[in-house]
Amino acid sequence: MNYRILGRTEIKVSEIGIGGEGFENHSLEECEALIDCTIKNGVNFFDVYNSNPEVRTNLGKALSKYP
Numbered sequence: 001m002n003y004r005i006l007g008r009t010e011i012k013v014s015e016i017g018i019g020g021e022g023f024e025n026h027s028l029e030e031c032e033a034l035i036d037c038t039i040k041n042g043v044n045f046f047d048v049y050n051s052n053p054e055v056r057t058n059l060g061k062a063l064s065k066y067p
Contacts, residue, residue, distance in 0.1 A: 001042030017045035020055060028058045035062040 003012040018038050023031050038046075048059045 003044075013045040014043045016043055017047060018043060020046075020048045020050035020059070023048075023050065023055050023059055024052060026058070028061060031055075031058040032062040035059070035066075039066060 002015045004015060005011065006013045018034070023034070026034075046059075046063070048056070048063075050056055050059075
């Protein structure tokens with residue numbers, strides 16, 4: 001995975017990210033599988049905004065096991 005510096009920070013983020021809309025209409029288990037796969041492959045940039053509270057809850061639970 002290639003990484004870039006985010007703006008004027010010293011934070012390195014993956015060139016490939018994942019957005020919140022991709023989690024719509026998916027179960028917690030499916031969200032966890034997607035998060036696990038992306039992290040396993042070096043993705044560390046997540047745009048997780050979604051107006052659906054269930055999606056936000058699922059994403060929070062899926063991401064909570066990662067520091």
